[in-house]
Amino acid sequence: TDEAGLIERLGRPVHIVVGEHENVKVTTAQDMEEAEWRMNSNGKGDTARGSRRVGQGYDVHRLRSGRDLILGGVRIEHPRGLEGHSDADVLTHAIIDALLGAAGLGDIGRQFPDSDPAYKDISSLILLERVGDMLSEQGGAVVNVDAVIVAQSPRLAPYMEGMSNTLSRVMRLPPERISLKATTTEGLGFVGREEGIAAQAVALVDIQDRDGVSGDIH
Structure with a gap:
């Protein structure tokens, strides 16, 4: 990312951390709807409900x-x-x-x-x-x-x-x-x-x- 590149240029070490694929970035209302769907879904169309x-x-x-x-x-x-x-x-x-x-x-x-x-x-x-x-x-x-x-x-x-x-x-x-x-x-x-x-x-x-x-x- 841009931030990681900046830190490297400053001579600081940067490490990769394996995160959760489902942990999506939420910026817009549509992102929120997608996050809610992911939370309630098993990826096969089945939800918690x-x-x-x-x-x-x-x-x-x-x-x-x-x-x-x-x-x-x-x-x-x-x-x-x-x-x-x-x-x-x-x-x-x-x-x-x-x-x-x-x-x-x-x-x-x-x-x-x-x-x-x-x-x-x-x-x-x-x-x-x-x-x-x-x-x-x-x-x-x-x-x-x-x-x-x-x-x-x-x-x-x-x-x-x-x-x-x-x-x-x-x-x-x-x-x-x-x-x-x-x-x-x-x-x-x-x-x-x-x-x-x-x-x-x-x-x-x-x-x-x-x-x-x-x-x-x-």
């Missing part, structure tokens, strides 16, 4: 006339909507599957089967809220969600903020922890032919030990 787990969700629904198009709990202006037993909110379904996957709770079809009339035309936001309750019961807390909607049309940019705010409210998660994106397939495949819309989501979830303090879905 439990573990951090990643879940992935993917969903597709067909477009058809006579249905409202709902994405992220927001009604989108479009001549066709998505076909499904519930409101067919493909974005919310992908997020639900990501959360269920992280918690080891299967998928949306297992938890909310389309053979059950109780879920006929139900808002997917209600299902998302119920998944939040399931996570809480397991000591789970969502860290963040990253999702992408794949649709040839309509243009979704004007609706993204509304989707983020709606999902933030239902999940009790700060909007900056919900990353939403939209893309097309450049006219390729069933999405490019405007036969349907797809969505994919990844979620990071803290799962605490059952004997620890349960975390809420934020």
